[in-house]
Amino acid sequence: MTVREIIKLPDKRLRLVSEPVKRIDASLRKLVEDMFETLYAAPGIGLAGIQVGVAKRVIIMDLSKKDDTRKPEVFVNPEITWASEEKSSYEEGCLSIPEYYEEVERPAVVKVKYLDLEGKAREVEASGLLATCLQHEIDHLNGILFIDHISKLKRDRITKKFAKAAKTAKSTKKVEA
Ligand code: GNR
Numbered sequence: 259m260t261v262r263e264i265i266k267l268p269d270k271r272l273r274l275v276s277e278p279v280k281r282i283d284a285s286l287r288k289l290v291e292d293m294f295e296t297l298y299a300a301p302g303i304g305l306a307g308i309q310v311g312v313a314k315r316v317i318i319m320d321l322s323k324k325d326d327t328r329k330p331e332v333f334v335n336p337e338i339t340w341a342s343e344e345k346s347s348y349e350e351g352c353l354s355i356p357e358y359y360e361e362v363e364r365p366a367v368v369k370v371k372y373l374d375l376e377g378k379a380r381e382v383e384a385s386g387l388l389a390t391c392l393q394h395e396i397d398h399l400n401g402i403l404f405i406d407h408i409s410k411l412k413r414d415r416i417t418k419k420f421a422k423a424a425k426t427a428k429s430t431k432k433v434e435a
């Protein structure tokens with residue numbers, strides 16, 4: 259198992275629409291293992307393939323509390339089949355937008371169909387943190403980030419901040435080299 263690098267804003271790959279998984283094979287299982295290693299190292303509660311640079315429709319999650327038994331969950335080709343009218347708001351963060359947190363309003367309850375790692379079709383009705391996290395991760399598969407759900411003013415501020423930081427890092431590297 260290997261911790262992979264998490265790609266961050268302003269990396270354009272975060273805007274890619276990921277491709278459906280065609281076959282659940284050894285390479286997908288290896289990707290999932292590495293994603294868990296990466297998630298636990300971060301640490302975070304969910305991760306989409308594209309965050310480690312792989313544009314496949316796979317997400318992983320572990321909502322267990324610190325020090326509790328781990329509860330790894332894998333969702334292959336997840337699709338929202340129903341979303342409640344009722345909304346709920348949660349303070350979100352993203353490993354690809356480090357150290358930025360903002361309230362995001364989303365449907366409070368969603369039904370999601372997906373395949374498990376054995377290729378078995380499943381459906382879950384999710385509420386609370388699971389609903390939030392599933393929607394956040396499925397957004398990643400469609401090139402959408404949580405900052406797309408906040409005001410343009412806040413989004414532009416954070417986008418510019420990360421673009422500037424990347425530019426500075428690049429010029430610093432040149433001096434070091
Ligand atoms: O670790 C994460 N925490 C989190 C908190 C609130 C709402 C969503 C998330 S997902 C995030 C990890 C991540 O960036 N997944 O894509």
Ligand code: NI
Nearest residue numbers: 351352353354
């Ligand atoms: Ni994220």
